[in-house]
Amino acid sequence: MRFLAAIGALAIVVGIGAAAFFFGGYYSVAGTTEDPAAVTWALTRVRTASINRHANDNPPASFGDAAMVQAGAKAYASFGCANCHGAPGVKWLKYSEGLHPDPPDLKEVAGELTPAQLFWVIKNGINMTGMPSFAQAGAQDDEIWSIAAFVKKLPSVSDADYKTWTASAEPKQ
Ligand code: HEC
Incomplete structure (x- = not known):
């Protein structure tokens, strides 16, 4: 009993200490502070597991067609x-x-993510990072599938192709 009471008391002290630390403003939210390696590792694992579990949509039959990529x-x-x-x-x-975390080079990511995973990330974004949800930014599903198809092809897209394909692109308002 005494042992349990000691654990309970300790938990309360730790809770009060944590509350004072976070709500008292001692924790720095500065974007310049690097996360400790353990936090980065955990966040990456959680992100990958979450995307793997949620990304279940099937790509349209035209996925990867030249017209869709362009x-x-x-x-x-x-x-x-x-x-x-x-x-x-x-x-x-x-x-x-x-x-922080910094936006990855999508040429490198293209081979690691399936079409469904790319679609899910672009559609929903990644919470608590700079990656926005493009569904909330007004992108339709077919547009998002086309972006995913383009990202998949990125490693083989030349500078000249990209310039031609995007010549008439207007920024979304
Ligand atoms: C404001 C900056 C910003 C914009 C604009 C942005 N992203 Fe991101 N994106 C990020 C950041 C930051 C991450 C990294 C998130 C992380 O590490 O968890 C990311 C992650 C990603 C990933 C996941 C990579 C992985 O390894 O899981 C993909 C795919 C992606 N972005 C595609 C896009 C596409 C396509 C667009 C445009 C429709 C876009 N992003 C626009 C900041 C941005």
């Missing part, structure tokens, strides 16, 4: 993905270097 490039440019992730021949904007 429409996807245009939507990618219009929705401003290049500002954070860059694109063939386009450097990301400087401010994206101030984001």
